[in-house]
Amino acid sequence: QVQLVESGGGLVQTGDSLRLSCAASGRTFGTTTMGWFRQAPGKERECVAAISWSGGDTDYADSVNGRFTISRDSAKNTVYLQMNNLKSEDTAIYYCAGRHRSNIGSLCNTVTYAYWGQGTQVTVSS
Secondary structure: OOOEEEEOOEEEEOOOOEEEEEEEOOOOHHHEEEEEEEEOOOOOOEEEEEEOOOOOOEEEOOOOEOOEEEEEEOOOOEEEEEEOOOOHHHOEEEEEEEEEOOOOOOOOOHHHOOEEOOOEEEEEEO
16 A cells, blocks of 8 residues: 655746655555646546656656656655646646556556545646
8 A cells, every 4th residue: 555645736827837746655665656647627637747666667748748757766755746837727636646566558547546645736827
């Protein structure tokens, strides 16, 4: 079992940067593929970025590619999402999620993630 706690959300303006953090409990972080997902009002939850358990593979949504960077620090059991050049359409609740490394396939397959945080609100004002 992995427990996830997000932090770092807030209200920013268009063009600003923000870094989200997700702290994971337990000893299995090193074998857990991690992802960031978001859900805007009236829309389905979508994958923003994901990183493999080893850190060797990443995947990004087209809408954030080049602006967002996902990374992980195994020593701190933490995964980060650096968000640059934020746009109003990035406004959403951002969730951190995890799945065991044995669950192979697309990193951004939402339904394969078993562990979820409570979410953190990101609001981008124009």
